[in-house]
Amino acid sequence: MIEAVGLTKRYGKTLAVDDLSFNVQSGRVTGFLGPNGAGKSTTMRMVLGLDNPTGGSVTIDGRRYRELHDPLRTVGALLDAKWVHPNRSARAHLRWLAKSNKLPDSRVDEVLELVGLTSVANKRAGGFSLGMSQRLGIAAALLGDPQVLLFDEPVNGLDPEGIVWIRKFMHRLADEGRTVFVSSHLLSEMALTAQELIVIGRGKLIAQCSTEEFVAQATESTVKVRSPQLPVLRNALLHAGVRISDEGEGLVVSGMDSAEIGELAAQHGATLHELSPQRGSLEEAFMQLTGESVEYHTDLEQTAVAEAAELISTGK
Numbered sequence: 001m002i003e004a005v006g007l008t009k010r011y012g013k014t015l016a017v018d019d020l021s022f023n024v025q026s027g028r029v030t031g032f033l034g035p036n037g038a039g040k041s042t043t044m045r046m047v048l049g050l051d052n053p054t055g056g057s058v059t060i061d062g063r064r065y066r067e068l069h070d071p072l073r074t075v076g077a078l079l080d081a082k083w084v085h086p087n088r089s090a091r092a093h094l095r096w097l098a099k100s101n102k103l104p105d106s107r108v109d110e111v112l113e114l115v116g117l118t119s120v121a122n123k124r125a126g127g128f129s130l131g132m133s134q135r136l137g138i139a140a141a142l143l144g145d146p147q148v149l150l151f152d153e154p155v156n157g158l159d160p161e162g163i164v165w166i167r168k169f170m171h172r173l174a175d176e177g178r179t180v181f182v183s184s185h186l187l188s189e190m191a192l193t194a195q196e197l198i199v200i201g202r203g204k205l206i207a208q209c210s211t212e213e214f215v216a217q218a219t220e221s222t223v224k225v226r227s228p229q230l231p232v233l234r235n236a237l238l239h240a241g242v243r244i245s246d247e248g249e250g251l252v253v254s255g256m257d258s259a260e261i262g263e264l265a266a267q268h269g270a271t272l273h274e275l276s277p278q279r280g281s282l283e284e285a286f287m288q289l290t291g292e293s294v295e296y297h298t299d300l301e302q303t304a305v306a307e308a309a310e311l312i313s314t315g316k
């Protein structure tokens with residue numbers, strides 16, 4: 001388990017991480033979500049002892065990183081996939097890492113197999129595609145067979161096949177009972193990958209809950225209704241004090257669930273042609289909660305969010 005208590009990091013005038021408290025449980029993929037510049041990488045660096053907190057603390061299984069006897073056997077991390085000597089082969093890179101951390105050489109071939117790089121193990125890592133480099137980075141993180149794994153933006157720049165591979169691999173690691181903490185600003189990806197979310201904006205905690213709860217809490221659920229006796233139904237709903245808006249040939253109702261609307265329609269003799277609950281998307285929830293904490297808004301970001309929402313709603 002990873003636990004942060006009042007974690008704070010200041011760089012000069014910038015408060016990159018601001019009194020952040022959260023915990024990351026084992027056996028689940030926990031997404032660390034926030035807009036660019038929210039403080040995700042800084043937080044991960046502090047978990048790994050690469051940066052010192054200005055205040056508060058973060059521990060892995062109750063110990064600060066520097067107090068761990070055998071760090072690589074406790075926690076593995078992928079922060080920068082291109083952190084490899086370009087002229088070294090994948091196998092040589094992992095051997096060097098294993099040797100310098102007193103890990104058995106036999107583990108190198110095991111992790112190469114796990115990430116599917118056995119056939120290119122003797123090729124120069126400098127010639128690897130981004131997807132292959134990510135796999136090599138994950139192999140390095142797994143060398144010590146740690147229970148806790150951190151991945152900083154692992155799918156950035158990957159093609160769809162690479163993205164799906166990483167997503168499945170994370171699920172597998174969590175199913176093995178490991179703690180998997182993965183940062184991303186890609187909302188649609190987190191909706192598909194993470195079971196739990198820790199959402200931050202401008203260094204502050206915005207939410208920690210399951211992905212489902214996050215969407216349910218942050219977005220208002222509505223019900224779409226269509227009826228040949230729409231005026232009757234509209235009056236009955238208005239009388240009941242709920243909010244309604246017109247949409248196409250029907251109404252969108254907030255503040256009443258579908259069962260109650262069905263009962264009300266029956267009481268007033270209105271036939272229903274549609275009664276469908278509308279679920280909010282992670283994008284809507286994210287924009288609603290982090291809207292004010294995004295450092296810079298651009299039209300391009302808005303377009304990206306709309307595209308991501310489309311991806312989720314079509315389930316692609």
Ligand SMILES: Nc1ncnc2c1ncn2[C@@H]1O[C@H](COP(=O)(O)OP(=O)(O)OP(=O)(O)O)[C@@H](O)[C@H]1O
Nearest residue numbers: 011014016034035036037038039040041042043185
């Ligand atoms: N070494 C540093 N010196 C000064 N400021 C820094 C440093 N590292 C990060 N920052 C600032 O701290 C804030 C948080 O940055 P961080 O990289 O942790 O965010 P992030 O959520 O990982 O963003 P991204 O998704 O863009 O990587 C930003 O305003 C950033 O400019």
